[in-house]
Amino acid sequence: MHDAKTQLSRLVDRAAGGETIVIARSGRPVARLTALESTPVRSRIGGLAGHASIPDDFDRMGAEEIEEMFGLRR
Numbered sequence: 001m002h003d004a005k006t007q008l009s010r011l012v013d014r015a016a017g018g019e020t021i022v023i024a025r026s027g028r029p030v031a032r033l034t035a036l037e038s039t040p041v042r043s044r045i046g047g048l049a050g051h052a053s054i055p056d057d058f059d060r061m062g063a064e065e066i067e068e069m070f071g072l073r074r
Contacts, residue, residue: 001025 004011004023011021011033021033055061067073 001030 015033016035022029023031
């Protein structure tokens with residue numbers, strides 16, 4: 001147990017590399033140090049599908065006002 005305390009960082013690195021570390025107290029195994037399985041990251045693309053809609057004229061919305069602001073329309 002004492003060795004595990006003083007070498008914890010190194011033992012964690014070894015476990016992260018795939019090795020299983022057994023920690024013993026007085027010669028008896030009491031704990032196992034292993035790497036955690038990584039959880040897949042969920043894609044956020046399309047996360048709002050069905051919750052919002054884009055009008056067909058989206059690219060023309062406000063065109064007249066914008067043209068007026070830039071002096072393109074009087």
